[in-house]
Amino acid sequence: xxxxxxxxxxxxxxxxxxxxxxxxxxxxxxxxxxxxxxxxxxxxxxxxxxxxxxxxxxxxxxxxxxxxxxxxxxxxxxxxxxxxxxxxxxxxxxxxxxxxxxxxxxxxxxxxxxxxxxxxxxxxxxxxxxxxxxxxxxxxxxxxxxxxxxxxxxxxxxxxxxxxxxxxxxxxxxxxxxxxxxxxxxxxxxxxxxxxxxxxxxxxxxxxxxxxxxxxxxxxxxxxxxxxxxxxxxxxxxxxxxxxxxxxxxxxxxxxxxxxxxxxxxxxxxxxxxxxxxxxxxxxxxxxxxxxxxxxxxxxxxxx
Amino acid sequence: xxxxxxxxxxxxxxxxxxxxxxxxxxxxxxxxxxxxxxxxxxxxxxxxxxxxxxxxxxxxxxxxxxxxxxxxxxxxxxxxxxxxxxxxxxxxxxxxxxxxxxxxxxxxxxxxxxxxxxxxxxxxxxxxxxxxxxxxxxxxxxxxxxxxxxxxxxxxxxxxxxxxxxxxxxxxxxxxxxxxxxxxxxxxxxxxxxxxxxxxxxxxxxxxxxxxxxxxxxxxxxxxxxxxxxxxxxxxxxxxxxxxxxxxxxxxxxxxxxxxxxxxxxxxxx
Amino acid sequence: xxxxxxxxxxxxxxxxxxxxxxxxxxxxxxxxxxxxxxxxxxxxxxxxxxxxxxxxxxxxxxxxxxxxxxxxxxxxxxxxxxxxxxxxxxxxxxxxxxxxxxxxxxxxxxxxxxxxxxxxxxxxxxxxxxxxxxxxxxxxxxxxxxxxxxxxxxxxxxxxxxxxxxxxxxxxxxxxxxxxxxxxxxxxxxxxxxxxxxxxxxxxxxxxxxxxxxxxxxxxxxxxxxxxxxxxxxx
Numbered sequence: 001x002x003x004x005x006x007x008x009x010x011x012x013x014x015x016x017x018x019x020x021x022x023x024x025x026x027x028x029x030x031x032x033x034x035x036x037x038x039x040x041x042x043x044x045x046x047x048x049x050x051x052x053x054x055x056x057x058x059x060x061x062x063x064x065x066x067x068x069x070x071x072x073x074x075x076x077x078x079x080x081x082x083x084x085x086x087x088x089x090x091x092x093x094x095x096x097x098x099x100x101x102x103x104x105x106x107x108x109x110x111x112x113x114x115x116x117x118x119x120x121x122x123x124x125x126x127x128x129x130x131x132x133x134x135x136x137x138x139x140x141x142x143x144x145x146x147x148x149x150x151x152x153x154x155x156x157x158x159x160x161x162x163x164x165x166x167x168x169x170x171x172x173x174x175x176x177x178x179x180x181x182x183x184x185x186x187x188x189x190x191x192x193x194x195x196x197x198x199x200x201x202x203x204x205x206x207x208x209x210x211x212x213x214x215x216x217x218x219x220x221x222x223x224x225x226x227x228x229x230x231x232x233x234x235x236x237x238x239x240x241x242x243x244x245x246x247x248x249x250x251x252x253x254x255x256x257x258x259x260x261x262x263x264x265x266x267x268x269x270x271x272x273x274x275x276x277x278x279x280x281x282x283x284x285x286x287x288x289x290x291x292x293x294x295x296x297x298x299x300x301x302x303x304x
Numbered sequence: 305x306x307x308x309x310x311x312x313x314x315x316x317x318x319x320x321x322x323x324x325x326x327x328x329x330x331x332x333x334x335x336x337x338x339x340x341x342x343x344x345x346x347x348x349x350x351x352x353x354x355x356x357x358x359x360x361x362x363x364x365x366x367x368x369x370x371x372x373x374x375x376x377x378x379x380x381x382x383x384x385x386x387x388x389x390x391x392x393x394x395x396x397x398x399x400x401x402x403x404x405x406x407x408x409x410x411x412x413x414x415x416x417x418x419x420x421x422x423x424x425x426x427x428x429x430x431x432x433x434x435x436x437x438x439x440x441x442x443x444x445x446x447x448x449x450x451x452x453x454x455x456x457x458x459x460x461x462x463x464x465x466x467x468x469x470x471x472x473x474x475x476x477x478x479x480x481x482x483x484x485x486x487x488x489x490x491x492x493x494x495x496x497x498x499x500x501x502x503x504x505x506x507x508x509x510x511x512x513x514x515x516x517x518x519x520x521x522x523x524x525x526x527x528x529x530x531x532x533x534x535x536x537x538x539x540x541x542x543x544x545x546x547x548x549x550x551x552x553x554x555x556x557x558x559x560x561x562x563x564x565x566x567x568x569x570x571x572x573x574x
Numbered sequence: 575x576x577x578x579x580x581x582x583x584x585x586x587x588x589x590x591x592x593x594x595x596x597x598x599x600x601x602x603x604x605x606x607x608x609x610x611x612x613x614x615x616x617x618x619x620x621x622x623x624x625x626x627x628x629x630x631x632x633x634x635x636x637x638x639x640x641x642x643x644x645x646x647x648x649x650x651x652x653x654x655x656x657x658x659x660x661x662x663x664x665x666x667x668x669x670x671x672x673x674x675x676x677x678x679x680x681x682x683x684x685x686x687x688x689x690x691x692x693x694x695x696x697x698x699x700x701x702x703x704x705x706x707x708x709x710x711x712x713x714x715x716x717x718x719x720x721x722x723x724x725x726x727x728x729x730x731x732x733x734x735x736x737x738x739x740x741x742x743x744x745x746x747x748x749x750x751x752x753x754x755x756x757x758x759x760x761x762x763x764x765x766x767x768x769x770x771x772x773x774x775x776x777x778x779x780x781x782x783x784x785x786x787x788x789x790x791x792x793x794x795x796x797x798x799x800x801x802x803x804x805x806x807x808x809x
Contacts, residue, residue, distance in 0.1 A: 140421075153398070153399050153402060155402070155436070157432055157435030157436040158421075158432060158435070160435045160440065161421075161424060161428050161431065161432050161435060164428055164431050164435075164442065164445060164446075165424060165425050165428050167442060168425060168427065168428070168446075168464050169464070232440075233440055233441060233442040233445075234440045234441045234442075235441045235442050235443050235444075236442050349658050352658070352661070506680075507680070510680045510681075513681075517689070517692075538661050539657050539658070539661070551657070552635070552657055553632060553633075553657050553660060553661060555633045556632060556633055556634065556635060556657075559628065559633045559634060560588065560628075560633065560634040560635055562589070562635060563591075564591035564592075567590070567591050567592060568591075568592070571592070
């Protein structure tokens with residue numbers, strides 16, 4: 001027997017780009033994150049061939065989860081075809097042999113920035129959200145050591161203070177994205193910069209969600225069937241964006257989260273933020289055999 | 305016209321039968337070689353105002369911080385006669401301390417930066433107290449913040465100004481409103497008027513007096529200013545180098561001080 | 575009949591640490607006071623009459639002796655009673671009437687006068703009515719009732735103070751020259767009030783600059799005499 005027979009052949013890169021110890025670190029912290037829903041786990045964030053702040057946290061989680069049979073979808077602001085999303089997706093398939101897709105229903109792993117797709121995720125799918133700033137307490141407590149004590153004490157009063165002052169100043173809650181939400185009745189998390197529209201999708205969802213911040217070196221998770229409750233006052237209900245009555249001017253779909261396209265005459269048109277849902281709707285209208293999966297929102301309403 | 309019932313007024317006296325609200329016994333604290341407190345004991349009865357005087361470094365502020373459970377002494381026992389509360393409060397864990405301090409003890413610091421979130425609104429500072437206690441109704445928060453600020457004689461049209469934009473006297477009123485928002489059993493005042501203009505100082509003291517009269521709040525007030533203590537306190541404790549050198553009724557301490565140091569203090573007063 | 579107050583061998587001196595001296599006030603004071611009795615304290619200037627009143631009130635700490643205050647529940651020694659008990663007794667049982675007002679900023683005259691009643695639980699409106707009655711009785715002009723006494727003349731301040739001190743009958747009242755420098759009308763009102771209180775059973779002990787003012791009320795007199803000033807005592 002030769003030593004060569006006991007070792008694997010030389011490779012230019014580890015499978016899935018990250019080396020074994022980096023993946024082990026990620027795996028351990030991902031398991032911990034699942035064990036304590038919403039609690040931020042510090043991890044040794046590695047260098048990836050992308051600048052910090054462009055989704056390196058999400059990328060590391062995805063790289064750890066990938067295998068050759070994975071089907072991967074990457075979206076940026078709801079779109080599969082933005083430069084950032086396309087580059088990450090092609091990088092992922094190149095280092096892992098995973099299949100690329102734009103179709104939410106076909107994907108096994110979805111890495112996303114700013115949106116959760118409109119089609120309902122299933123138990124066999126994993127959502128990876130890129131998080132720029134994982135600390136919901138940062139606006140009220142600049143000292144991160146104290147912020148961690150506050151998490152330990154479930155001392156979240158000041159987060160309501162922010163909402164209080166928004167209502168005092170503006171008459172309503174102004175928190176548009178990254179709406180602080182209580183996970184499993186214990187830890188408050190930032191659900192990454194997704195709109196208010198998307199937060200209820202995390203509540204008691206079938207799928208597993210990882211949220212990872214590469215620069216801040218923190219990851220946390222929302223396991224399947226876990227309560228995710230946006231912080232609200234008892235007398236002022238949580239409100240999602242007022243998009244239920246808007247119609248996409250390209251696909252004709254209604255009742256989903258829209259992007260506003262300003263027009264030259266000062267008016268605005270709207271198109272679906274989840275671009276591939278729009279594509280599927282257009283193809284379906286043209287007669288192709290395209291399957292649109294069940295969506296979270298039905299007629300612009302989230303069923304309770 | 306009412307008939308004041310003379311017979312009623314001439315009934316047998318009711319001597320103090322209620323137990324003290326606050327009991328501190330044998331509290332000692334060293335910081336390195338510095339003895340901050342040495343075997344200090346204190347009692348405060350419900351509705352009473354206890355004044356603590358002494359020069360800088362006498363340990364009076366340290367003692368107040370002990371009462372607010374901000375520090376743990378090397379030795380000593382601290383009890384508050386409140387429902388659901390027993391044993392030595394110094395044995396409470398950090399979480400229990402925080403809840404106790406937030407809900408049952410109010411404090412006003414000399415330095416408003418210690419007591420206030422300077423960049424949040426004044427009403428929000430008051431509301432935060434209620435939020436810690438679990439209040440989650442916006443209307444209730446707003447209403448009770450307004451009420452507490454009103455009781456502290458804070459101009460309500462400025463209730464949404466940030467403390468950093470307010471004068472020193474107004475900042476102290478916000479602190480006071482925050483401290484009384486949950487109707488604490490004990491209100492601690494650490495040099496509440498030091499550093500304010502004399503006229504503003506008089507107004508703040510007057511507000512405190514008024515609160516004390518209307519709500520019978522039990523207070524402990526620390527000051528190096530004998531005038532403040534004389535105006536506010538029913539009983540006075542004189543501290544020096546971490547020890548209590550004398551205590552007594554306020555008028556007795558000022559008119560007939562016994563200890564050499566107290567006599568010096570009283571005679572040194574302008 | 576049980577007395578209200580039983581003073582036994584009461585002594586007071588002041589230890590002046592900075593002088594290294596002991597300042598003698600009085601000693602061996604013994605007397606008894608019953609309900610409805612009016613006791614006049616006499617003696618030359620500087621003999622310690624006011625000091626005795628203050629010692630009974632515990633503004634001054636007695637040096638020796640007993641001040642037994644009798645109640646239906648038993649007796650308590652005011653010389654050694656706990657501060658909180660003294661504070662409580664002062665609130666409801668033992669009054670001190672002086673000519674000097676402890677004025678407080680931003681509190682109206684009528685509120686100052688009504689305060690002792692408020693503390694006993696009488697509702698604000700009734701207490702204020704009663705306060706105004708006494709302000710009128712002592713001749714404080716109506717337009718001053720809502721004003722702050724800190725700005726009043728000495729005479730008006732004194733009237734406010736008397737109204738406050740006498741509004742609530744207390745079991746034992748210590749009177750420290752309340753008539754001094756009062757105008758005739760107010761003095762008459764004060765003497766009327768003292769007579770009513772005496773009739774109601776209030777025990778009183780007082781120092782008066784002109785005892786003739788209250789001659790009709792006096793039951794007994796005790797005389798304090800100047801004693802030999804003891805030699806300086808090293809501290």
